[in-house]
Amino acid sequence: GENVEQHPSTLSVQEGDSAVIKCTYSDSASNYFPWYKQELGKRPQLIIDIRSNVGEKKDQRIAVTLNKTAKHFSLHITETQPEDSAVYFCAASMGTGNQFYFGTGTSLTVIP
Amino acid sequence: GAVVSQHPSWVICKSGTSVKIECRSLDFQATTMFWYRQFPKQSLMLMATSNEGSKATYEQGVEKDKFLINHASLTLSTLTVTSAHPEDSSFYICSARDGTRLSNEQFFGPGTRLTVL
Numbered sequence: 001g002e003n004v005e006q007h008p009s010t011l012s013v014q015e016g017d018s019a020v021i022k023c024t025y026s027d028s029a030s031n032y033f034p035w036y037k038q039e040l041g042k043r044p045q046l047i048i049d050i051r052s053n054v055g056e057k058k059d060q061r062i063a064v065t066l067n068k069t070a071k072h073f074s075l076h077i078t079e080t081q082p083e084d085s086a087v088y089f090c091a092a093s094m095g096t097g098n099q100f101y102f103g104t105g106t107s108l109t110v111i112p
Numbered sequence: 113g114a115v116v117s118q119h120p121s122w123v124i125c126k127s128g129t130s131v132k133i134e135c136r137s138l139d140f141q142a143t144t145m146f147w148y149r150q151f152p153k154q155s156l157m158l159m160a161t162s163n164e165g166s167k168a169t170y171e172q173g174v175e176k177d178k179f180l181i182n183h184a185s186l187t188l189s190t191l192t193v194t195s196a197h198p199e200d201s202s203f204y205i206c207s208a209r210d211g212t213r214l215s216n217e218q219f220f221g222p223g224t225r226l227t228v229l
Contacts, residue, residue, distance in 0.1 A: 001172070032216040043116075043205065043220040044156070051216075089155060093216055099146060100207075100218060102156045 002027045004092050006103030013080050014111050021106045023090035024072040030092040033066060033073045034100070038087045047088075048075070080110045115139055116208050118221035125196055126229055133191045133224045135206030141186040143211030146218060147179075150203040162189045186211070196228040 003026040013019050023033075031052035036044035050057045050064045050073065057064050061080075066073040077084055087107050091100040115138040125131050135145055144163050148156040160181050162168045168181035180192040189208075193200055203225050207218035 034217070036220075041203075041223070041225075043222045045220075046217060049217070095216065098216075099158050099161055100156075101158065102148075104155045105153075107153075 002030055002092050002094070002101040004090060004101050004103040006090050006106060008106060009104065010107045010109075012109045012111060015080060015082060017080055019075075019077045019080050019084070019108055019110075021075045021088055021090070021108075022072060023074070023092075023103045024070075025092040025101075026071065027092070027094070028068075028071065029094045031095055032093040033064070034091050034093070035062075035064060035075050036089045036091065036102075038089060038105075040087075044089060077108075080108075082110050082112050084108060085110045114210060114217075114219045116142075116206065116219045116221040118206060118224050120224060121222060122225040122227075124227045124229065127197050128195055130192055130194045131196055131226060133193075133204055133206075133226075135189045135191070135208070135221050137187045137208045137210075137219070140208075140210040141212060142189070142208035143186065144209045145183055145189040146207045147181060147189075147191050148205045148207070150205060150223075152203075156205060159191075193226065196226070198228045201226055201228045 006023045034049035037047045038044040063076040087105045090103040117136045119134045147159045159174045160168045160170045162183040170176045183189040205223040206221045
């Protein structure tokens, strides 16, 4: 099955700085890569996603890049704010209706 | 739209008893639902994929006789933890796909915290 690795496991940045989280996947058949934000004790919330036919996607302060050849994708958060503090998970999926395999998570702390 | 609820939000039970967790899609038809388990400060581990009207597909290492999944309608899937033991204590989260959309997106429930004494 798919194996998703995520780094770093913890990340602290000063408010206003950028944060980058990286994931790698093992199965070249994966073609959908969502990123979720989870606050303590709450449900994961989708923040951005990317499909394999696109190399980059941006939504305001959040962007995701995908390198299919290297099988890795990254989340970029610019101008970080304290409310960005949470655990972020990447995931990989092989398409519509298929399972998500999650990375191990990154605990992001934005220091005011 | 695309709201998923879970019930109960938390449950405490004695070792050896069974616990049922419900996952409902409130405003869409969920042809596929997924069950995850999340231990403290760890990732979401997929347990099984549940398709309406058919048997669930379990991930390797997940005991199907211990974690019974039923997806009897397009809006409801249940997970029953049978003969629960303290090591089953965890946060159980379901997610659902909207079968009317081509989107890959899964919508997550708020989770159920199970504590087995």
